Amino acid sequence: MNEIITARNVGMKFKAVTALTDVSIDVAPGEQVALLGHNGAGKTTLFRLILGFIKPTAGTISIDGHTPGSNPARRIVSYLPEQVMFPKMLTGREIVRFYAKLKGAPADEVQAVLRKVDLLDAADRRVATYSKGMRQRLGLAQALVGRPGLLLLDEPTSGLDPISRQHFYELTADVARQGGSVLLSSHGLSELEAKTDRVAILRNGELVANGPLAALQQEADLPIRIRVRASADAVDEVFALIGGKRLNCASVELLCPRSAKMATLSKISSLGPRVEDVDMTPPTLDEIYRHFSNLGPEPDMRSEK
Amino acid sequence: MNGVLTIAATEIRIGLRNRWIILSSLILLVFALILVLLGSAPTGEVKTDAVTVVVASLSTLSVYLVPLIALLLSFDAIAGEIDRGTLQLVLASPVSRGGVLLGKFLGHVFVLSVAVISGYGIAGLVAFYASGGGDLAALLGVGRLIASSIVLGATFVAIGYIASASVRQTGTAAALAVAIWLFAVVLYDLALLGGLLASRDGVFAHSIFPWLLVFNPADAFRLYNMSAINVAATGGNLGGAVGSATPLSGVWAMFSPVIWAVTALGISTMILNRVRP
Known part of the structure; x- marks a missing residue:
């Protein structure tokens, strides 16, 4: 078994809320998986479990055979949270260098990663002067540095324009080509533009779909x-x-x-x-997503209202 | 260890960029210079070195200002990074949580040290030359004041981390830091004074008060500096007889802030280990 993520019957209960119920999902090396679900469906909770920030109340998760949050697991995983505000006074290069050092990545990787995310010209400017898209790309640069075995990206494309989004998927495809796995979350399928190998849909903490997009399209039969x-x-x-x-x-x-x-x-x-x-x-990607999320058809297809 | 130094270096860089270092140095320098200039008047009467008088005033200033600067540096360390989402990134990398705190501690203490050394150092030199040179041992007093101020600051940096790690909002952490400062440097002494006045039989004054005094790192710092001045200024009355009556006299009084710093770092690491970002 050489899966990067192996999650078996994972459940997570907070005090009053059940965030995840019986979620089983595998991610293989070199695979790109999109995790879909509306707000509160459990996407970020699953990420926090994979990072080892919280422990599941049921089931098990392993990262390439290691416990999430353990040192060997943390060496594999790279994370980009939904919202991150880097210190405004530092330059982009300083920030990428900081995370490269924390991950023990060689110093020359900083330059390569900055070039990849197209921030080389702005690398020595302070983050305070960056646009939203540039900050998002800086976050991605930070995640890419250190050649991660698993890239965890929480809503990575939400602030990006279509061209940056396309460029973004080229970068994750690059990671996958080098054998790294990518698990990214998103609100809707339309943002993904069918760029991932597999789509997993969470609804109220349950995994309701998990397969290639074409298979989901067939299954939904819209x-x-x-x-x-x-x-x-x-x-x-x-x-x-x-x-x-x-x-x-x-x-x-x-x-x-x-x-x-x-x-x-x-x-x-x-x-x-x-x-x-x-x-x-x-049927559009959003309609398929709606089908599995059980949100009902789009407003203009409803008979009443 | 590499991660610890990386975090420390970044904290120092941030301290330089957001002008924290220059600002706190200037605050200390301005207050110290005011005391130097005002303190030069009564020199003749107490028959002690002008610089020693300045050191005495500066140590009182330190009790108020240094903990304040230290808490201002540290209250944001954890709560702020949770707020901004950067703590998650740091904790996702292979650095231990204790290492994260230690790195921040080293960085913040460095920032504080630069402020104290430049602020008090310049003021000390001004006093030294303004009084026409004089005793070199007095300069040693300035060095002692600087060193003990850094220890005092380190203590409150570490205490600030406890406040910062226990709450999730930066605003709450700031309020907590102000409360800690108010309690440690103002209310605590007032309460002790009240206790002294209330207990007429002297049991409190003899057996409890000295321990309570050393227990507070700010008071212990004051004790150390006053007793040091007492020795330096032979027969001088600056420190009174307080130093000799305490359980930890002289340099031993500095044990209090050191123990506090180590304990506070331990407690804040424990709290941080439980934080679920």
Whole structure:
């Protein structure tokens, strides 16, 4: 067994709150896993358990065979908390150097890591002058230094613009390519943009899904959304023929299961000139996430309210 | 050990950058210079070295200012880092929690030492030359004052860590630090004075009071400096007879702050070990 994280039936109870119930999850070397869940679902609690800051009230966790929080485990793990404010008076380079020394990483790695996160030009400026995105990248630099075997990232992309986010996933992919594992948490699937090997979804402290995104997509089996725009004056006719829901005076929207996709499309095409345009949207990542989080469908798909 | 020194070096760097070192040095220097200039007036009457008089005044100043500066340096050490999320990062790295505290302690004591040495050192030299040179032994008194002030400061740095590790908010830690300062350097002495006045039979004054006096690191510091001055200024009345009546006289009085510092570091490490960031 050479998993980096092995969690078996982990439960965590605080005084009045049960934060995690019977969570079992493995992360292999070189694997990138996204941990999803809304606020309070237990993502940060799981991270704190993996870091050894708190001890599980049930079950076991091991980090490459070591107890979380033990010295060998801490040498493997690198952490980026959701919110971190580095000392404003220090420069980015000084901060990365500080954590490199604490982790016993060689000094020349500091420069390499700063280049990786694109902070080389600002490295000798004080953190007080950094933008939010730069601070986030500095946090990542701090986590990357020391070639961690396991990168724990709590909501790492929440403050990033799309381009930085893409760059961010390139960096975690780099870590995975070198054999490191990445476990990152996020509020929603759309932020992930399908960049991880596996998705685990926590709901109220329980692991409700754990698998590759494609498998989850199949399992959820959410309907495809088809939007038909009828030509002038034909909308009532189209609506009568294919059903669904009228959006406005020109369009009709219908949801159809994946298995009925082709049949529905041929039915629409048989309407001939009465249809001007057809848009087809597969279930979005957010819809899949909502399905497993049991939040119900998106507001505009609800019948009431 | 590498981690400890890294943390200490970073604390010193932060102390330089946020101008803590320069500010506390200036505060000590300004107060010390005021005392030097005011203290030069009564020199003739007490027939002691001008510098010795200054040392006596400065040691009283130290009792108030040094613990305050020390507590201001240390109250933020743990609570603030939890607030900002950096403690989690440090604790996630392979450094022991005791090592984290020790590193901060070394850094903060260094910052304090720079302030005390430059503040009192300059004031001492000014007094020395203003009184036209004079006895070199008086300069030794300044050195003794500086050294014991650093020990006193280290004690309150360590006590400040207890406050900082026991609460989660920086604001609460600050309030606790102020309360500790008020109690140790003001209220404690008032209470002792009240006790002396209340117990007419002298049992309190003879058998309890001296121990209570040495128990407080700030009072022990004062005792040490006053008794040292007593020896230096032969026949002088500056220190009174207090020094000879206490259970730990002379340099032994400094045991109190040292023991306090070690104990406080131990207690704060114990509390930090229980913190769940």
